[in-house]
Amino acid sequence: MARGLLTYLECLLYWAPVNPITAATYFVPTQANNAFNLPYAMRALESHSIDVTSFYVLQIVQTLSYDSLGYVERFILETAKFSQLFAHRIIWNMKANSYKDEDSQILDPIKPTLDNSSGTDKSLYEREFSFFNDTSIPGKLRPYIKKSNNPDGIVIDIERKSYKSRQSHVKAPFMATFRISKKAIIFKVEDDCRQDMLALQLISVFRNIFNSAGLDVWVFPYRVTATAPGCGVIDVLPSLISTAMLGRDHEMGLYDYFINKNNFVNYMAVYSVILYLLKFKDRHNGNIMINGTGHIIHIDFGFCFDIAPGGIPFKLTTEMSCLRFEELCIKCFLACWTYIDKLTHCVVLMIKASRDRLLEEKYRLLLH
Numbered sequence: 001m002a003r004g005l006l007t008y009l010e011c012l013l014y015w016a017p018v019n020p021i022t023a024a025t026y027f028v029p030t031q032a033n034n035a036f037n038l039p040y041a042m043r044a045l046e047s048h049s050i051d052v053t054s055f056y057v058l059q060i061v062q063t064l065s066y067d068s069l070g071y072v073e074r075f076i077l078e079t080a081k082f083s084q085l086f087a088h089r090i091i092w093n094m095k096a097n098s099y100k101d102e103d104s105q106i107l108d109p110i111k112p113t114l115d116n117s118s119g120t121d122k123s124l125y126e127r128e129f130s131f132f133n134d135t136s137i138p139g140k141l142r143p144y145i146k147k148s149n150n151p152d153g154i155v156i157d158i159e160r161k162s163y164k165s166r167q168s169h170v171k172a173p174f175m176a177t178f179r180i181s182k183k184a185i186i187f188k189v190e191d192d193c194r195q196d197m198l199a200l201q202l203i204s205v206f207r208n209i210f211n212s213a214g215l216d217v218w219v220f221p222y223r224v225t226a227t228a229p230g231c232g233v234i235d236v237l238p239s240l241i242s243t244a245m246l247g248r249d250h251e252m253g254l255y256d257y258f259i260n261k262n263n264f265v266n267y268m269a270v271y272s273v274i275l276y277l278l279k280f281k282d283r284h285n286g287n288i289m290i291n292g293t294g295h296i297i298h299i300d301f302g303f304c305f306d307i308a309p310g311g312i313p314f315k316l317t318t319e320m321s322c323l324r325f326e327e328l329c330i331k332c333f334l335a336c337w338t339y340i341d342k343l344t345h346c347v348v349l350m351i352k353a354s355r356d357r358l359l360e361e362k363y364r365l366l367l368h
Contacts, residue, residue, distance in 0.1 A: 012036045017044035020056045021345045027063040027072060028349070042071045050083045055204075057089045058197055059349040061097055089225075096194060096226035175236060186234040191302075193232025196224045198350055199278065199301035205343060206274050206336065213335040217270035217328060220297045237289055237297060267296045269328030277336065277343075280304045305347075 013036060017023070026041035045053060045060075053060070063072045080087035177184040204221040223235045275283070275298075282303040289297045336343070 010036065012040050013043075015040065017047040019342065020045055020048050020053050021059060021342055021349075024056060024059045024063050024349055025345050027066050029066055038069065038071050042075060045075055046079075050079060050086050053079070054083075054086050054089055055201070056346075057086075057093050058194070058201060059346060061090065061093045062349050064094075092225060092227050093194075095228050096231075098229060184236040186236055188232045188234060190230045191232070192230060193224050193226040193234070194350075195304065196232070196234070196301045197226055198346070199280070199304055200224055202278060202343065202346060203274060205339070205346065206270075209335050209339050210270065210332060213331070215270075215328070215331055215335060217266045217332060218295055219267075219270055219274070220295070222297070222299075237299070265322065265324050266328060269325050270332050271296070271298060273329055273332040273336065278304050 023041040023044035026037045060072065060076070064076075067073055076090055080090065175184055175186045200221045200223070203219055207219045207221060210217050210219070220237075222237055224232060225234075226232045274280070280298065280301060280303070282300070283298070287298065287300040289299055291297070
């Protein structure tokens with residue numbers, strides 16, 4: 001190694017910490033090729049608050065596959081001692097990544113890390129892992145199991161009459177309302193929810209980007225938690241109906257329903273940019289939801305990146321020709337350009353969990 005480069009790398013230990021997602025990329029083998037990158041990445045992760053690092057649980061868990069020296073494992077175990085919420089999210093995601101294949105037959109190397117937790121925390125996690133195994137539909141619930149996507153709520157029973165089936169292109173998810181918390185969630189079984197988690201994480205990043213740029217646009221990244229291989233919990237979006245239900249159950253037309261035209265145009269602009277960059281497809285009236293103020297929320301991200309059928313980036317309608325829409329699209333696109341490295345890092349770290357069909361086009365976000 002050249003002396004000048006060695007001196008440069010030695011100074012790396014004293015640099016200001018980078019953001020967590022950039023630090024996580026330093027554990028990838030192409031980056032972790034010297035004795036300075038890994039300690040710096042570790043220090044950068046530890047310098048951020050647990051609330052910040054918890055947002056990148058998806059990527060942190062994936063770096064365990066490259067963690068031959070145990071840096072990431074130590075970070076997870078040490079941080080989990082200070083925050084049960086962080087441990088809660090990490091363990092659930094590791095559980096979802098415990099198999100390489102969709103049929104849960106080939107074990108993933110990250111699974112043994114689960115055995116390193118101990119004491120009352122491990123007892124709690126084991127009780128939560130048994131949730132899907134010990135409860136059939138309608139099934140029975142063990143007392144005081146916390147909802148994985150909302151650890152503030154304590155579940156003591158299920159409102160059995162609240163059961164509703166939901167539409168999906170292949171699977172059959174269902175919704176159930178928990179007693180006491182009075183919040184409904186959707187259980188998905190035999191469907192990989194990690195892709196939805198990544199899509200919604202990226203939408204949340206987009207929201208922060210647009211807010212920091214001062215743009216008057218609106219997106220809503222609801223919460224999805226993968227709880228085990230092929231299992232997940234999804235927040236129910238309150239006071240929303242699909243555009244399919246709007247046409248079937250309401251006498252008013254779409255034009256009359258969107259009284260708040262500004263909200264509608266703002267939605268169209270920001271989501272058109274996001275749909276183009278992330279290649280969300282399978283957009284139809286069943287997975288586009290509407291609230292009472294004209295905001296529209298996309299759900300169900302089973303087709304994105306390279307598993308997206310069709311070649312049209314997004315649907316172009318008459319409303320999109322207005323100057324307000326064009327102005328917002330340009331502003332949103334330029335705002336994303338500044339943070340494109342961060343967006344790309346979020347995607348690249350998830351390639352290993354791709355099930356051989358997701359995220360092959362890793363340079364999609366380079367915006368040629």
